[in-house]
Amino acid sequence: MLSREFYERPTLDVARDLLGKVFVRRIDNISLKGRIVEVEAYIGEDDPACHARFGQTNRNRVMYGRGGVAYIYFIYGMYDMLNYVTEPEGNAAAVLIRGIEPVEGIETMMQLRNCDNIANLTNGPGKICQAFSLDTSHSGTDLTGGEMLVTEGDDSGFEIATSSRIGIKNGTDRQWRFYIKGNAFVSRL
DNA sequence: GTCCTGATGTGCT
DNA sequence: GCACATCAGGACA
Numbered sequence: 001m002l003s004r005e006f007y008e009r010p011t012l013d014v015a016r017d018l019l020g021k022v023f024v025r026r027i028d029n030i031s032l033k034g035r036i037v038e039v040e041a042y043i044g045e046d047d048p049a050c051h052a053r054f055g056q057t058n059r060n061r062v063m064y065g066r067g068g069v070a071y072i073y074f075i076y077g078m079y080d081m082l083n084y085v086t087e088p089e090g091n092a093a094a095v096l097i098r099g100i101e102p103v104e105g106i107e108t109m110m111q112l113r114n115c116d117n118i119a120n121l122t123n124g125p126g127k128i129c130q131a132f133s134l135d136t137s138h139s140g141t142d143l144t145g146g147e148m149l150v151t152e153g154d155d156s157g158f159e160i161a162t163s164s165r166i167g168i169k170n171g172t173d174r175q176w177r178f179y180i181k182g183n184a185f186v187s188r189l
Numbered sequence: 190g191t192c193c194t195g196a197t198g199t200g201c202t
Numbered sequence: 203g204c205a206c207a208t209c210a211g212g213a214c215a
Binding site for chain 3: 200
Binding site: 040042049050051073075076078079081083096098124125126127165166167168169 | 205
């Protein structure tokens, strides 16, 4: 599995390097696995789209902690979003997981999402949290522990595309979204 | 396929 | 009060 050192690096490097890696979540004796195909970086109090732009709050507290921890927040009164905290303690930064290609536990994911179309299962940040049964109670979970982790995957043989981040109004000048070119589970073009 | 709307918790400018 | 790192469903075409 990926170590603390992997996450406690500059966020843009972590974001790009996460593409092709495999997210694993264990629920009882079921494993849910998926390959990360789309991410976005949110970096520090100076990033006008980052939750840390107003300083530390209850909601964003774990972003200020050590890297290699899940930051999950609730938005639009309805959806949860999965992020991985990056950089050493004190630097508020994280990578949003926006697109995942299902690998294992697909039947369970479909039940959790009440969805019978694989193409629509995990191609978006809200969908990913439903498919992997994640909510804010999992925020702060260590990704180098056992319940949730990220492993090496097939992270060669694809091209990385870059764009502005999705769904934000400020900070669109920063090209901090990265995705695997041509992958079907990227949330949008 | 496109466009529009409603769902509604959290933190704020 | 209002914006917000979203999504599903309906009205079209």
